[in-house]
Amino acid sequence: MTYINNLGDVGQGDVAMAGGKGVGLGGLVQAGLPVPPGFVLNTAAYADFVEANRLQAGIRELDSLSPLASPQDYEDASNRIRALFAGGTMPAAIATELGAAYRLIGDGDAAVAVRSSATAEDLPSASFAGQQETYLNVVGAEALAAAVTDCWASLWTARAMAYRAREGIGPDAVRLAVVVQRMVEADAAGVMFTANPANGRRDQILISAAWGLGESVVSGTVTTDDVVVEAGSGRVLSRRTADKEVMTVVADHGTREQPVPAGRRRQPVLDDQAAAELAGYGTRIADHFGAPQDIEWARAGGEFFLLQSRPITALPEPAADAPDTWPVPYPKGLYFRASIVEQLPDPLSPLFADLIDGSVSRSLRALMAGAIGKNVIGEDDVGLPTINGYAYYYYRTSAMLRVTAMSLAAMRALIRGTAHMGVAGWREYSHPRYERVIKDWSAKPLGGLSGEELLEGVQTLLDAGTVYYTAVQSIIPVAATSEISFRAYYDKLVRRNGDAPAQTFLLGYDSEPIRAEKSLYDLAAWVRGVPGLAPAILNAPTPALVESQRTGVPPAAMDQALWGLWRPRFQDHLGRYGHAVYNLDFVCPVPADDPSPLLETVKFYLRGQGTDPHERQRLLAARREEETGRTAARLGPRRRAAFLRLLRWAQNAAPIREDALADVGLAWPLLRRMLLELGQRLVGSTVIAEPGDVFWLRHRELRSAVEFGLAAPGAPAAVAITGADRPVRAAAIEERRMLWRGQAKASAPQLLPESRWMERAFGSMMPAASQQQPGDVIKGTGASSGRVSAPARVLRGPEDFATMVPGDVLVARITTPAWTSLFAMASAVVTDVGGPLSHSSIVAREYGIPAVLGTGVATQRLTSGQRIRVDGDAGTVTIERGPRPADGGSA
Known part of the structure; x- marks a missing residue:
């Protein structure tokens, strides 16, 4: 039996023989790099030592602990296994080869380093760094043999056993080689x-x-x-x-x-x-x-x-370095991260940034021209520029003064529904027009469109979505005014000690996000009624289900018959609700593109978690009507009339706001398909490496590629294009992504330029609090009452949704209607941006969980797993230190 291998003979495929450390050193020797001379005592020596001393049965018995076992349990098991090795005897054949190899590198008395090299170590998927032992300055054959035995035993340290248990690696799957090198x-x-x-x-x-x-x-x-x-x-x-x-x-x-x-x-x-x-x-x-x-x-x-x-x-x-200065592009103006920017929490992708700026400017000028006059806002008076990648609403200072002077005229237009403003304008003009534009472009087969036509469709759909969102923004003041008016009247002139809070009268109504949630719950209920379907979905990895939904080929865990039942039902849900956006930037997939979060919610319900949204809504509605009847009955005629009139106004406006916001992304699935079609063609022309790179092009680059015919069906590979029109290669795309990741680490100021007078004048109107919040208490706006102590779960976007654990506090920059499915798992909600009338607050109140919104810094200050206390009444989030509170959690 050969137990010794020279380091230079160990190749990349020899992990099972030499372990990860041995393979790494072998590669260094083969590359001609300076490595101290040495050898590997391979895993066959370990196996023969274990067999000769009959250790395997004892190891298997002792290494059967659960990943949740206590540290002391692991220590006890480790000590007993290592005692088995200490009591063993090294077979003579191993000792002979080890001694001969040692004499070759140092005449029998050289100082050597003896390092463990496990077969489940130093791998790309898991390093296992520091799990086994190293012994330095070992001198003499006897000391070397003892160090080798200690290395073998170190395969069973408590930390190594616990690590492997968490990784799902059993005791029979690992062995240990030993690297011996001249000591440096x-x-x-x-x-x-x-x-x-x-x-x-x-x-x-x-x-x-x-x-x-x-x-x-x-x-x-x-x-x-x-x-x-x-x-x-x-x-x-x-x-x-x-x-x-x-x-x-x-x-x-x-x-x-x-x-x-x-x-x-x-x-x-x-x-x-x-x-x-x-x-x-x-x-x-x-x-x-x-x-x-x-x-x-x-x-x-x-x-x-x-x-x-x-x-x-x-x-x-x-990622590039996070920016620390915020220079404004146009000095004579004011910059706000509000309105549409609330739906753009991250830095913008280059293509979206180029297209949205002009689109927002045109839609806002058109709306204001119809409402308060054509000459109030000029072409350069408003825009949506980016600063360090973040979008800002820009108003030239003079234009802001003119708009402020016309605020009464704007309010009258809002009330009348002029220029598709307000609820009537949304229902009768904005929404139907948006749907017509989408329908017209949906009728055109994408594969048959030229590059110019696809680019035209992208701009047309984005403009339609921007006009729609601008119109929706006029609904928000209506909803806000109605709720504020009702709350003020109720709290000051109606409510008595012991009466229900004002929010009780506004809950239990249907809206698009609630309907989407009920649809997923009903889908899970239907799945449970189909024999074999629930376990098939639960056992199938979510990525496999997503890919199968795209290709139509069932995943391995599901047969064709069950797949034929499931796929059209889930596709129907995506057809109705798959356009909800997590982020308005079209670089972000919508659920229709990547339904992973929705599938995780279905699995959540299939595991029996969460509550029935139908029953929750029924109970809220019953309490609302009961409280309304009781309150109205004790009021005099005049106060009753005012109470009911304000109440109905608020009750009608809030669900409409949610319905309107939920449809902002109606065009996004088609718009993204158009861009990815362009991207696929540009891949074929070698302009970009993959279809998704199209989002990272500048508009002028995409326009140039289209004009040169590189985005036509079956276009040839790109030829020499010089200057600004040259093809964008992978390095440029990656550089932009790297810059974006660095920008995403920053916390963008709500107002620019940063000054005391700007903060005094507009700070209270911003949807986020000050970013200067040291200490363990973060202040925001209490938007849903209650107190909860639980671990935070910081979610950057849908790519993180699968990490959400039931009972966690959902912490995000913003939440849109597309985030609603997570509220069923959350014990509370905390956001950087938002207020008492935002989507987050409305849904949190429906679920009866505390919400603190508009903190400005929560996603920067908090980390997942960190225990926090959310007080929705005080509007604070407290980072808890030391022992858990006596109440053990929720309050």
Whole structure:
């Protein structure tokens, strides 16, 4: 039996024999990089040791703990398994080969490093870093054999066993190899990431360095110097030199820690030249393995040695630095993140930014011209420019003054429904016109349209949607005024101690988001009635169901007959409600494109979670009518008439507002299909790499491609186009995405330019509170009463919906009607943007859960899993520290 393999003979396919660390080192040797000489004692040695000492049955029995077992249970099991190894005897054949290999690298008395190399370690999917042991400065064959046995036993440390249990890896699926290398008595050491883990940038290399051996860096016992180097050029981009108090050094046996000499504590471990040299090795390693790497390195006598290389796991997508200044493009104007901008919480994609600016400007000028006169707003007076990618409503200062002076005329137009304003304008003009535009373009087969026609359709549909949204904005003041008027009258002139709050009279009505929720609940109820269908859907991974919905091919967990029943029913739901937007930017899929969140909601109901929305609505309506009758009965004729008149006004307006908002995205499924059709054609012409890249083009670039015939059906590959009209390659698209991710980390000011007078004049009108909120209490607007203590779940968009756990507090920048399905799982709602009359507040009140809206900073300050207390009465969110409150949760 051969138990020894030279490092240079270990290839990428040898994980089962040499473990992840052995494979990584083998790759470094084959790439010609400086690696200390050594060998691998392969997994066959581990297997034969376990068999010879009859350990497997005991291991299997002790390593059968649940992932939820206590840390002490894991410690007890680990100690017992490691005692089995300590009592074992190394077979003579293994000891003989190990001793011979050791003598070849050091005449039998060399100091070596002995490192564990597990078969489920240093993999792209899970690193298992630090789960097994390393022994340094091992001298002599007897000490080496003991260190090897200790390495084998370290496969069963408590932390390794718990890690594998969480990952679903059983005891029979793992083995351990051992890497033995000549010891490098390093004067400096550390780790190097060939991509920056802080921002995901693949063009930046992060080096952490300390004096002495690298174990202090890996274990985290020393503060390191951190140097960021530009990949390729070797230019140092930034450095942080730490006060390094301790270092790990070689001792007589093993290692020890000692103080860093005073003169070296604040001295950089690597100068710029050394950092560039090391980064050059990092670039070679990443190129060799074809993926970003996490590398351990050491330096001795001015030479670098590479001790380990493994793939970086969980590397974020590359992101630029978050912006910290907010320069305005036009100085003589005011900038607001309100109105339509509330539906644009993230930085805009380039194509949407280019198209929406002019579209909003045209729709707003047309509406205002019809309502208060053609000369009030000029062509350059309003717009929707972006600052650091974020959309802002822009008003030239003079135009803002003219509009303010005409506010009474605008109010009269609103009440009369002039220029498709107000409820009547929405019902009789805006909504029918929007539907007609969509119907006309839906009748045209996309494959037969030219590039020019597709681009025309995109602009026409976006303009129709913008006009519709502008008209919907005129409904919001009606709804707000009606509810505020009713609440004021009721609270001041009607309500007595012990009476129901005003919101009781406004709940239990149907609206489009509530109808969509009931549709999903009814779909789940129907599924339970079809034999075999519920388990088939629950067992099918959601991505597989989404793909099957798109292709028509049933997933593996479902037969054709069940699929034939399910697919049309779910498709019918998507046809009615799949246009609800999570975000107005058309780069974001709507449920019709990606129904993953809706499928998760169906599964939620199939598991018996949530409440029946029909019954909830019935109870709310019954209480509303009971309270209305009781209150009206005790009022005199005049107060009763005023009470009922204001009540009916508020009751009629609120559901209409939700209905109107829910249909803003009616054109979005068709609009996105048109853009993706253009994208598919541009892929065929080699202008972009994939259809979705079309969203990251500038409008002029897309227009140029269309004009050059590159978006025509069957167009040839792009030829030499120069100047601004050249094809956009993958690097430019990725650079824009990287910039967007950096911008998304910022918290955009509500008002620009930032000044005290702007805050005093307009701050109270903004849908978000101040971003300057230090401390553990975040203030917002209480929009639904109640108090809850529960974990936060910060959701950036539908891509995060699957992480929502029933009972979590839903924390988001905004919620639109498309988010309604999550309210069934949430114990409370917290948003950055919104107020007491926003969608979030209305739905939260329907569900009877607390809501604090318009905090401005919740998604920046809170993290998922963090326990918070939401007080919907006080309008506060408190970050809880220390022990849980005595009430144990909800209040």
